[in-house]
Amino acid sequence: MIQHADIDTELIPILDQVSDPEIPVLTILDMGVVRYAKIVDDIVLIKITPTYSGCPAMDVIADDITAAFKKAGYEVNIDLVLTPAWTTDWISEEGRDALEKYGIAAPLEADADKDALLGNKKIVKCTNCGSQNTKLVSQFGSTACKALFKCEDCQEPFDYFKCLK
Amino acid sequence: MKNTNLYNYILGIADNSLILGQRLGELCGHGPTLETDIALTNISLDLFGQVRSYYQYAAKIAGDDLSEDTIAMMRPEREYVNTLIVEQPNTGFAYVIARQFLFDMYHFMFLKELQNSSDETLEAIAKKSIKEVSYHLRFSSDWVKRLGDGTEESHKRIQNAINDLWTYTDELFHQTEADNIMITEGVGVDTSKLKEEYYRNVSEVLKEAILEVPDLKYFQKGGKQGIHTEHMGYILAELQYMQRAYPNMSW
Numbered sequence: 001m002i003q004h005a006d007i008d009t010e011l012i013p014i015l016d017q018v019s020d021p022e023i024p025v026l027t028i029l030d031m032g033v034v035r036y037a038k039i040v041d042d043i044v045l046i047k048i049t050p051t052y053s054g055c056p057a058m059d060v061i062a063d064d065i066t067a068a069f070k071k072a073g074y075e076v077n078i079d080l081v082l083t084p085a086w087t088t089d090w091i092s093e094e095g096r097d098a099l100e101k102y103g104i105a106a107p108l109e110a111d112a113d114k115d116a117l118l119g120n121k122k123i124v125k126c127t128n129c130g131s132q133n134t135k136l137v138s139q140f141g142s143t144a145c146k147a148l149f150k151c152e153d154c155q156e157p158f159d160y161f162k163c164l165k
Numbered sequence: 166m167k168n169t170n171l172y173n174y175i176l177g178i179a180d181n182s183l184i185l186g187q188r189l190g191e192l193c194g195h196g197p198t199l200e201t202d203i204a205l206t207n208i209s210l211d212l213f214g215q216v217r218s219y220y221q222y223a224a225k226i227a228g229d230d231l232s233e234d235t236i237a238m239m240r241p242e243r244e245y246v247n248t249l250i251v252e253q254p255n256t257g258f259a260y261v262i263a264r265q266f267l268f269d270m271y272h273f274m275f276l277k278e279l280q281n282s283s284d285e286t287l288e289a290i291a292k293k294s295i296k297e298v299s300y301h302l303r304f305s306s307d308w309v310k311r312l313g314d315g316t317e318e319s320h321k322r323i324q325n326a327i328n329d330l331w332t333y334t335d336e337l338f339h340q341t342e343a344d345n346i347m348i349t350e351g352v353g354v355d356t357s358k359l360k361e362e363y364y365r366n367v368s369e370v371l372k373e374a375i376l377e378v379p380d381l382k383y384f385q386k387g388g389k390q391g392i393h394t395e396h397m398g399y400i401l402a403e404l405q406y407m408q409r410a411y412p413n414m415s416w
Binding site (some may be wrong): 082140 | 215
């Protein structure tokens, strides 16, 4: 189930300027880490949620949000919330496209993800040549949220964004 | 402090993750292959992330001048209440995997139940963490099978590691006074109810890995009372060095 984030429309252009430091092609809105953004008594209140508990990008994201709003002349207050826990379902369609173009395979549905990571089925598509003849190299990739795959046709290694539900 | 039992209960959960995270962190740049190196340190990072949530909550409960950092890094050894299994050294890759597997299975089952905690913060941390820990368990189970069902040498090594670490598994299910009070209040998890299923789940994986399930009558304990193995002091020396040498330093 997708829980929609509660975000004031007028704040979207500012939030859109902030991108994920690990995956610069994704804005934090595409990632779905902003859960709440509203102006209350002239102060912008923002709630963000981590993708993974240990995600080192969260501190940078909070700093970047503060900087973006200061530049736009707002005072901002950022809260880190854990619940409801982030899921890959919150990555937007635009975000999924951007991931694929950037060379990271977008997350599959939970069952398919399990099959892919256990090596039961070859279903993760190579982001370079589109072949499904791919192999899991490691369940943990360059960051906690990704797994490492290799294409057996074009031989390119690529990241797969793991399903998290 | 208003709620000492809750504070102690949180440390009982979090110290396991802190010490295991520190152990895995030692492997950064030393894993047997690049992929396992990255995987183990990613697991370490997940554990540290979870630990931060727990200690931040504990610091809030404790009030005073406590912070997540002072809780993590300024306690004397006897005040750490992690189980003995997580402090066992990185003797070899098989030991790293066996320790991880025996702990992950417990950790996963524990978090599954903690999601029903009447404490909202613990419930939230559990719901967040279990998603990460399910990947840890998958990774370590997978490697137990690969090593067990691998070569003669890898089979021997993982069997030895399982045999040696088995003595620390029973302690995972011991309950302290704080545990018991938190269970009565609906906050804590009654781990005694998980024990049978734990050994059944672990045995299933071991059988698939063509490994023998150790038959042991005597088990080690003490970590939950702050009485640790000789390895603990070395871990803390490294963990605490910066804060002790440069009090209150921050990045």
